[in-house]
Amino acid sequence: MALAIFFSFAQVVIEANSWWSLGMNNPVQMSEVYIIGAQPLCSQLAGLSQGQKKLCHLYQDHMQYIGEGAKTGIKECQYQFRHRRWNCSTVDNTSVFGRVMQIGSRETAFTYAVSAAGVVNAMSRACREGELSTCGCSRAARPKDLPRDWLWGGCGDNIDYGYRFAKEFVDARERERIHAKGSYESARILMNLHNNEAGRRTVYNLADVACKCHGVSGSCSLKTCWLQLADFRKVGDALKEKYDSAAAMRLNSRGKLVQVNSRFNSPTTQDLVYIDPSPDYCVRNESTGSLGTQGRLCNKTSEGMDGCELMCCGRGYDQFKTVQTERCHCKFHWCCYVKCKKCTEIVDQFVCK
Ligand SMILES: *[C@@H]1O[C@H](CO)[C@@H](O)[C@H](O)[C@H]1NC(C)=O
Ligand SMILES: *[C@@H]1O[C@H](CO)[C@@H](O)[C@H](O)[C@H]1NC(C)=O
Ligand SMILES: *[C@@H]1O[C@H](CO)[C@@H](O)[C@H](O)[C@H]1NC(C)=O
Ligand SMILES: *[C@@H]1O[C@H](CO)[C@@H](O)[C@H](O)[C@H]1NC(C)=O
Numbered sequence: 001m002a003l004a005i006f007f008s009f010a011q012v013v014i015e016a017n018s019w020w021s022l023g024m025n026n027p028v029q030m031s032e033v034y035i036i037g038a039q040p041l042c043s044q045l046a047g048l049s050q051g052q053k054k055l056c057h058l059y060q061d062h063m064q065y066i067g068e069g070a071k072t073g074i075k076e077c078q079y080q081f082r083h084r085r086w087n088c089s090t091v092d093n094t095s096v097f098g099r100v101m102q103i104g105s106r107e108t109a110f111t112y113a114v115s116a117a118g119v120v121n122a123m124s125r126a127c128r129e130g131e132l133s134t135c136g137c138s139r140a141a142r143p144k145d146l147p148r149d150w151l152w153g154g155c156g157d158n159i160d161y162g163y164r165f166a167k168e169f170v171d172a173r174e175r176e177r178i179h180a181k182g183s184y185e186s187a188r189i190l191m192n193l194h195n196n197e198a199g200r201r202t203v204y205n206l207a208d209v210a211c212k213c214h215g216v217s218g219s220c221s222l223k224t225c226w227l228q229l230a231d232f233r234k235v236g237d238a239l240k241e242k243y244d245s246a247a248a249m250r251l252n253s254r255g256k257l258v259q260v261n262s263r264f265n266s267p268t269t270q271d272l273v274y275i276d277p278s279p280d281y282c283v284r285n286e287s288t289g290s291l292g293t294q295g296r297l298c299n300k301t302s303e304g305m306d307g308c309e310l311m312c313c314g315r316g317y318d319q320f321k322t323v324q325t326e327r328c329h330c331k332f333h334w335c336c337y338v339k340c341k342k343c344t345e346i347v348d349q350f351v352c353k
Helices: 002-010 019-024 027-036 040-044 050-058 060-080 098-102 106-128 159-176 184-206 232-244
Strands: 150-152 208-214 222-228 247-251 257-259 317-333 337-352
Touching: 019 060, 019 106, 019 159, 040 050, 050 060, 050 159, 060 106, 060 159, 060 232, 098 106, 106 159, 106 184, 106 232, 159 184, 184 232, 184 247, 184 257
Parallel strands: 150 222
Antiparallel strands: 208 222, 247 257, 317 337
């Protein structure tokens, strides 16, 4: 394990350029770029690998949704980790998450999974909304357990297409990289591919049937049903659970990833896996890319990760007062609006030293 960490620092920057950077661009700019359809832009977009550039040329109208998917994934990551020492912050628009992604940690595993999931989500919806030339509504088969008198065939999210395109696009970078069997790099590639797949499958498995009632005066004698993506928060919650139970892996002599602790069940294709221990997220460290927790807000009374004790890693905290403005004394006016007053309140806040 320690050796693996050592190697990872010696590597050239693995994620200096990632398709994640598409999520950092302004979406309006992105759509303008692709509506104009100027070919050279695919080669100018930062962060795409050779294979991804090819896909960009072939499927220009898809790129905006890749960007949206990346953005959705990044936002969800920041929500899920908002009370943690590592809060999924992005550092700039070229390396997006900074050097911490060079370490094959649980946090890196989560980030790959949630961004791959974001792409499946965005693509599947874009198909349903008719935004893409190569796909439309879902053509998923009618579920066997759907009551016989309910109609199947509303326009559903095209999760099959979303899954397939996300797989081809997101995995392209890993598939292009060739490294000696047994090397640290090859372990990272296997880890990334595994976590990308776990993210995609989570979206796939959480999608469900949604129905709408028809019939005389809302009698609901008739129903039309279709396949629908789950709310992305559910995907984030599910992946966060997988993060908590992620499996530590190592390369075996045949160049395959195997669980370090062989007493546990092997992880499935839907579980997250990692190969390196997490770096110390307490203190800023240029070489690991950790931003540290100095200056982070913490909760004085919480005993959880957001509590000052854990968040500040025992360094202590400073207290200051801030003015918070809230909507208050809201009244409903006939008809139909709500009018509120603004109330200000002075609250104590705590930040890590
Ligand atoms: C990063 O984004 C900022 C503002 O959006 C932009 O001015 C800058 O050129 C970008 N940097 C790179 C390297 O893309
Ligand atoms: C940064 O992290 C590396 C790797 O864990 C460690 O060897 C080094 O001492 C750290 N530097 C500081 C300033 O904490
Ligand atoms: C996340 O942590 C970094 C470093 O401690 C901090 O600069 C940033 O403001 C935090 N982001 C949020 C949303 O709290
Ligand atoms: C701080 O933590 C306590 C205990 O978990 C919780 O009840 C409270 O709402 C938290 N305060 C803030 C501002 O989040």
